[in-house]
Amino acid sequence: MIESLKVIASFEMDQQCIQHNGEVIDEISFTNASETLKERYKKYKLKYPKFHKMDLLSKAVILGNYFIKKAIPKNSTPLVMLFNESASMQSDLQHIYQYNAYDTASPGIFVYTLPNICIGEVCIKNDWKSPSGFLLFPKEHFEKYLETVAIEMSKNDSEYAFTGFVEVVEDDIFVALSVLQMNKENEGLTAYQFYKKALRK
Amino acid sequence: MNKETLIPQLQNQIVDYLNLEEIQPDEIDPNESLFGDDIGLDSIDALELIVLMQNEYNIQIEDPKEGREILNTVNSMADHIIKMKG
Numbered sequence: 001m002i003e004s005l006k007v008i009a010s011f012e013m014d015q016q017c018i019q020h021n022g023e024v025i026d027e028i029s030f031t032n033a034s035e036t037l038k039e040r041y042k043k044y045k046l047k048y049p050k051f052h053k054m055d056l057l058s059k060a061v062i063l064g065n066y067f068i069k070k071a072i073p074k075n076s077t078p079l080v081m082l083f084n085e086s087a088s089m090q091s092d093l094q095h096i097y098q099y100n101a102y103d104t105a106s107p108g109i110f111v112y113t114l115p116n117i118c119i120g121e122v123c124i125k126n127d128w129k130s131p132s133g134f135l136l137f138p139k140e141h142f143e144k145y146l147e148t149v150a151i152e153m154s155k156n157d158s159e160y161a162f163t164g165f166v167e168v169v170e171d172d173i174f175v176a177l178s179v180l181q182m183n184k185e186n187e188g189l190t191a192y193q194f195y196k197k198a199l200r201k
Numbered sequence: 202m203n204k205e206t207l208i209p210q211l212q213n214q215i216v217d218y219l220n221l222e223e224i225q226p227d228e229i230d231p232n233e234s235l236f237g238d239d240i241g242l243d244s245i246d247a248l249e250l251i252v253l254m255q256n257e258y259n260i261q262i263e264d265p266k267e268g269r270e271i272l273n274t275v276n277s278m279a280d281h282i283i284k285m286k287g
Contacts (some may be wrong), residue, residue, distance in 0.1 A: 038222075052222040053245075102256065107248035108220070 001150040002143070005161075005191035006184040009071035011064040012198055013175040020067045022189075032171045033090075037063060048125065055091045055112035056168040057084075058121040064177040065122050069162070071179040078160035078179070079153050080119050080132040083145050084167040087136055088115040093170070118166065131156040139165060142195045149191070153182050165199060202286050207279045215275070218253045219246050231275040247272060254278070260285050 012019040018026035018040070026043075030036055037059040041051055046066055051059060061082065072078050091112040098105045111117065116134035123130055131152060137145045142165070149163050164177035176198035180191050212226035215235070219242065229235070235242045235250075242250075250272045254260045260282065262268045271281045 049221070049223045052220040104252065104255075106218075106252060107245050111245055 001154070002146040002192055003190060004183050005146065005150055005153075005180045006186060007178045007189045007191055007194045008160075008181050008184065009068035009179040010189075010194060010198075011067045011164075011175065011177045013060065013064070014173055015171075030171075033168050033173050036173065037168075050121075053108055054121060055088070055094075055109075055117070056173075057088065057090065057115060057166055058112065058118040060166050060168050060173065060175050061118045061122050061177070062125060064164075064166070064175055065125060065162070068177060068179050069126060072160050072162065076160050077128055077130050077158070078162045079149065079156055079158040080123060080128065080130045081135070081149050081152060081161060081163045082115075082119060082133075082166055082177075083135040083137045084115065084165055085136065085138055086167055086169050088113050088117070089169045122162065128162075130162075131158065139199045142199050143192065146191050146195065149180065150182075153180075158182070165195075202283055204276075204279050204283065207282060208275055211275050211278055211282075214253055214257055215250070218249050229275060231279070234273050235275070236273070250278070254282075258282050258286065 010021055015028060015030040017024050017028055028036060033056050037056060040063055044066055046062070048062065051062055054062065091109060094109050095105045095113050098109055119132045119134055123132065133152065135145060135148065149161055153161055159182050161180040163180055165174065166177065167174045176195065178191065178194055208231050209226065212229045215221065215229060216224060216226045224240070229240060233239055247268070251262050251268065254262055262271060271277055
C-alpha cells in the first residue's frame with residue numbers, strides 16, 4: 001500500500017541546512033534551536049505572532065508548513081500525521097526546569113507537554129479539520145509508520161497527507177516533513193524512497 | 202507604588218511573560234482590553250497573567266469572575282495591584 005504514496009513536496013531541516021523539495025535553500029549558522037527557528041521565522045517573514053508562544057516542536061512544524069502546505073489544494077483536508085522518538089521531551093524539560101526554579105510551571109509551557117499539540121497548531125494555522133495523529137516510532141521503523149499513514153489515508157478517504165518526522169530536543173533539530181498524495185501517477189519520489197534517504201542521516 | 206511607574210512596568214512584564222515578540226511594550230494601550238482584537242490574548246495568556254500577578258506582586262487571583270475584570274486592561278491590573286499593595 002505504501003508504494004502508492006508519492007511525495008509532492010518536502011521540507012528537511014537540521015543543524016546544517018534547510019532543504020525544500022530536495023534542494024538546499026538555506027545554510028544554517030547554528031546557535032541554538034530556539035534562536036535558529038526564530039531567525040528562520042524572521043527570514044521567511046512568516047507573519048504569525050502566535051509562533052513566538054509555541055514550543056520548539058510546533059515552531060519547526062509551522063516553519064515546514066510554510067514551505068510545503070501550498071502543495072495541498074485549498075479545498076482539500078489532508079490527513080495530518082507526525083511522528084518522532086522523543087514525544088514532547090523539549091517541553092517536558094522546560095516544564096521541569098520551571099518547577100525547580102519557580103515551584104510552578106508557566107501555563108504557556110504546560111500546554112505543550114504533549115507532542116500532538118503541534119498537530120493542533122498546524123491545523124489551526126491552515127483551518128484544517130483533519131483526521132490526525134502523533135505517533136512515537138524509532139526513525140528506522142519509518143516503513144511501519146508509512147503503512148499506518150497509508151491505512152489512515154484510505155480509511156479517511158484522504159487524498160493528501162501532511163506528514164513526517166519532527167524532533168527538537170535540547171539543541172538537536174531533525175525535521176523531515178512531506179506532503180504525500182495517494183495514487184499519484186508521476187515519476188517523483190515515493191514516500192518510502194524519500195524517508196529512507198531523509199531518515200538515515 | 203503609583204500608576205505612572207506601574208503601567209510601563211506592567212507593559213514590559215506582559216510582553217515578557219507572554220512572548221509578545223512583535224509588540225513593543227508602549228504599543229499596549231493601558232485602556233484597551235488585552236483580549237480584544239488589538240492584542241488578542243487567549244485563555245492560556247489569561248493564566249499567564251495570573252502567574253505574573255503571583256510571581257511579580259504576590260497577588261493571588263482565585264475567583265474567575267473577578268479575574269476577568271482585573272485582567273481586562275493594563276489599567277485594571279494596575280488599579281488592583283495598588284488596591285492590594287497600598
